Amino acid sequence: MSSESSSTPAAAAAILSEAARVLIVTHENPDGDGIGSALALRHALRARGKEVHCCLTDPCPEKYAFLPGAEVFTTAAPETEPDCAVALDCDGSARLGRLLPAFERAPVTCSIDHHNGLQRFATVNWVDPRRPATALMVYELLRLLCAEIDADIATCLYTGVAADTGFFRFQNTTPEALAVAGELVGLGADPSGIARRSAEAVPLRKALLTGRALASLGQYVEGRVLVGVLDLEDFVATEARPEDTDGIVDQLKQVAGPQIVILIRESEPRRWRVSMRSQEADVSSVCRRFGGGGHALAAGCSLEGPASEVVEQLVDAAAAALSPGGAL
Amino acid sequence: MSSESSSTPAAAAAILSEAARVLIVTHENPDGDGIGSALALRHALRARGKEVHCCLTDPCPEKYAFLPGAEVFTTAAPETEPDCAVALDCDGSARLGRLLPAFERAPVTCSIDHHNGLQRFATVNWVDPRRPATALMVYELLRLLCAEIDADIATCLYTGVAADTGFFRFQNTTPEALAVAGELVGLGADPSGIARRSAEAVPLRKALLTGRALASLGQYVEGRVLVGVLDLEDFVATEARPEDTDGIVDQLKQVAGPQIVILIRESEPRRWRVSMRSQEADVSSVCRRFGGGGHALAAGCSLEGPASEVVEQLVDAAAAALSPGGAL
Numbered sequence: 200m201s202s203e204s205s206s207t208p209a210a211a212a213a214i215l216s217e218a219a220r221v222l223i224v225t226h227e228n229p230d231g232d233g234i235g236s237a238l239a240l241r242h243a244l245r246a247r248g249k250e251v252h253c254c255l256t257d258p259c260p261e262k263y264a265f266l267p268g269a270e271v272f273t274t275a276a277p278e279t280e281p282d283c284a285v286a287l288d289c290d291g292s293a294r295l296g297r298l299l300p301a302f303e304r305a306p307v308t309c310s311i312d313h314h315n316g317l318q319r320f321a322t323v324n325w326v327d328p329r330r331p332a333t334a335l336m337v338y339e340l341l342r343l344l345c346a347e348i349d350a351d352i353a354t355c356l357y358t359g360v361a362a363d364t365g366f367f368r369f370q371n372t373t374p375e376a377l378a379v380a381g382e383l384v385g386l387g388a389d390p391s392g393i394a395r396r397s398a399e400a401v402p403l404r405k406a407l408l409t410g411r412a413l414a415s416l417g418q419y420v421e422g423r424v425l426v427g428v429l430d431l432e433d434f435v436a437t438e439a440r441p442e443d444t445d446g447i448v449d450q451l452k453q454v455a456g457p458q459i460v461i462l463i464r465e466s467e468p469r470r471w472r473v474s475m476r477s478q479e480a481d482v483s484s485v486c487r488r489f490g491g492g493g494h495a496l497a498a499g500c501s502l503e504g505p506a507s508e509v510v511e512q513l514v515d516a517a518a519a520a521l522s523p524g525g526a527l
Numbered sequence: 528m529s530s531e532s533s534s535t536p537a538a539a540a541a542i543l544s545e546a547a548r549v550l551i552v553t554h555e556n557p558d559g560d561g562i563g564s565a566l567a568l569r570h571a572l573r574a575r576g577k578e579v580h581c582c583l584t585d586p587c588p589e590k591y592a593f594l595p596g597a598e599v600f601t602t603a604a605p606e607t608e609p610d611c612a613v614a615l616d617c618d619g620s621a622r623l624g625r626l627l628p629a630f631e632r633a634p635v636t637c638s639i640d641h642h643n644g645l646q647r648f649a650t651v652n653w654v655d656p657r658r659p660a661t662a663l664m665v666y667e668l669l670r671l672l673c674a675e676i677d678a679d680i681a682t683c684l685y686t687g688v689a690a691d692t693g694f695f696r697f698q699n700t701t702p703e704a705l706a707v708a709g710e711l712v713g714l715g716a717d718p719s720g721i722a723r724r725s726a727e728a729v730p731l732r733k734a735l736l737t738g739r740a741l742a743s744l745g746q747y748v749e750g751r752v753l754v755g756v757l758d759l760e761d762f763v764a765t766e767a768r769p770e771d772t773d774g775i776v777d778q779l780k781q782v783a784g785p786q787i788v789i790l791i792r793e794s795e796p797r798r799w800r801v802s803m804r805s806q807e808a809d810v811s812s813v814c815r816r817f818g819g820g821g822h823a824l825a826a827g828c829s830l831e832g833p834a835s836e837v838v839e840q841l842v843d844a845a846a847a848a849l850s851p852g853g854a855l
Binding site for chain 1: 694695696697698700701702703704705706708709710712713718719722723726727728729730731734735737738739740741742743744746750753779781782783784
């Protein structure tokens with residue numbers, strides 16, 4: 200990221216200070232960082248007497264409905280034209296989806312983002328990929344604007360930081376993330392309440408599906424490969440949706456022993472989507488053998504056939520990628 | 528806690544500065560805070576040329592074996608007499624178990640602890656129950672001693688803070704806990720590595736049992752009561768042990784919706800142990816109706832009969848305890 204291509208927080212603060220009507224948007228399928236950042240900025244701008252419209256492409260996820268102000272999100276663009284539109288946590292204009300026209304109609308636009316995206320689609324583009332969360336940038340912005348950070352704002356920002364750092368368990372958990380989180384708790388954010396309300400509400404259908412995945416686990420290659428299987432009947436019986444499989448393979452990583460963990464799920468009869476995780480072995484090379492790909496420690500592919508044959512092929516390929524020692 | 532009954536960090540620093548041979552102990556069944564605090568203090572005192580002996584009543588838990596210096600713990604008291612013995616994270620001398628005589632033989636003793644215990648069993652007793660972890664007190668002590676906090680010490684202290692705050696999810700997650708954690712990451716602690724390595728690796732048999740508990744979940748009282756059932760066949764099929772049920776009921780609390788969560792497990796044919804959890808409703812009163820008890824939000828009891836009848840009795844009793852609104 201060259202410094203020429205990124206604006207400064209001061210530039211973002213300047214255009215927001217001048218605006219009277221602000222449109223705030225975030226990316227499609229909004230997450231805790233986008234939602235929390237948007238609401239925190241809204242609270243602060245409204246406290247300065249500005250008219251603020253918060254807009255999402257999709258309804259606010261249920262688990263963030265507890266955030267102060269979450270009820271104000273609309274999925275319709277505002278009727279009055281804003282002076283300024285702010286895109287939060289968006290690495291590229293395409294991520295704004297159907298809100299892009301409303302964003303682009305504003306005479307001045309601003310992008311505040313922590314992703315690695317190269318597209319600069321706004322008037323002011325403050326992009327800092329070293330930051331683990333956009334909420335940390337909004338915190339800096341509010342400090343620059345001398346905004347009072349009350350308990351509501353602190354709650355929204357803490358939720359954003361916690362969401363994007365996996366509640367301080369991901370590798371992007373920087374000293375800044377923890378230090379700012381500490382300040383936000385001092386300002387009124389409730390860390391245990393936020394953890395409970397935003398991270399731990401699993402729909403029953405997903406809990407049932409996760410249960411079936413865990414109960415299906417089988418060990419192969421002397422316990423070094425662990426495989427879970429979810430077939431179409433599991434989805435029917437639990438009324439689970441395809442997206443309910445999100446994160447299940449990562450839960451399987453908690454099992455002691457294996458070097459490679461595999462979850463296969465049937466998307467259509469005898470068509471399987473495969474997720475593979477490892478702590479050391481290169482599973483992207485395993486998945487490439489089946490036309491898939493990914494990262495060294497997290498990869499995926501698709502296969503066809505009866506479950507038993509698919510598992511056999513995957514286990515054989517995984518066994519070849521195993522290092523002589525080590526455990527997950 | 529009256530200030531008369533507690534010494535200051537300066538008093539602890541003074542006696543440690545004067546000692547040449549230090550014995551460090553922590554409580555029986557040592558946890559991450561005790562282990563991390565002991566190793567951090569050991570590293571710092573050794574860097575000042577002191578002879579340090581770290582002693583545990585029990586072997587160091589496997590999940591903390593990655594901590595720098597964990598290999599030096601012994602379960603035998605030192606042969607040479609220390610000038611000073613330090614008890615970390617011990618709320619009362621009884622918690623030292625069979626190490627108490629060695630501790631008491633030292634001419635000067637020091638207790639550094641964050642629990643609410645009232646017993647003052649050392650020469651210097653620095654007790655601060657407002658602190659979420661003893662590791663935070665050791666951090667303050669090392670700052671007072673002008674000790675260099677290297678990556679090894681930072682790793683040990685971070686592990687202590689994270690362990691006692693449930694990786695920043697418990698209600699005791701103070702601004703100080705997060706701020707110090709941030710400083711420790713800046714000094715070389717690896718938050719994601721520590722989270723991964725100190726997380727309990729789940730035995731496969733427990734993962735299989737957890738899966739069966741999740742897959743068994745049923746909703747009652749319009750979704751306000753959630754019940755999981757583990758029968759003897761589940762234990763036989765998974766080869767799980769009775770202790771493998773530890774924590775499963777708390778995992779069920781992650782399901783969105785219910786106000787009361789119940790797990791019943793068959794200990795002998797048609798004899799059921801019941802664990803009940805709630806966020807608001809008083810489940811101890813529910814369990815007392817069946818001869819059990821516990822806390823308002825976490826209680827248990829035992830019942831006899833076929834699973835379906837036991838579930839029906841429990842659900843009826845739970846329904847009576849439900850508040851008009853609210854969710855878990």
